[in-house]
Amino acid sequence: MPPLKKLMISCRPARAGRKRKCYHDPKRHPIEKGDLLLEVREGLGWNGYCIECAIAMLRSSIDELSKLHDEFNGKH
Numbered sequence: 001m002p003p004l005k006k007l008m009i010s011c012r013p014a015r016a017g018r019k020r021k022c023y024h025d026p027k028r029h030p031i032e033k034g035d036l037l038l039e040v041r042e043g044l045g046w047n048g049y050c051i052e053c054a055i056a057m058l059r060s061s062i063d064e065l066s067k068l069h070d071e072f073n074g075k076h
């Protein structure tokens with residue numbers, strides 16, 4: 001059987017090797033060197049998001065997937 005298709009876009013935790021800007025709000029969400037950030041695949045590169053945005057994005061995706069999972073779970 002082939003591997004299952006992934007529903008989530010690629011993302012990974014990382015540590016900032018230098019000062020970076022959060023892709024969601026570059027002016028107000030600085031990412032300091034050494035900070036934890038979430039890198040999200042975009043085309044050939046990765047966009048970095050601050051911890052606050054990462055938590056909000058993960059929470060919203062978990063909720064979305066959880067609702068979808070509930071639609072299918074136990075229906076077969």
Ligand SMILES: [Zn+2]
Binds near residue numbers: 024052
């Ligand atoms: Zn942010």
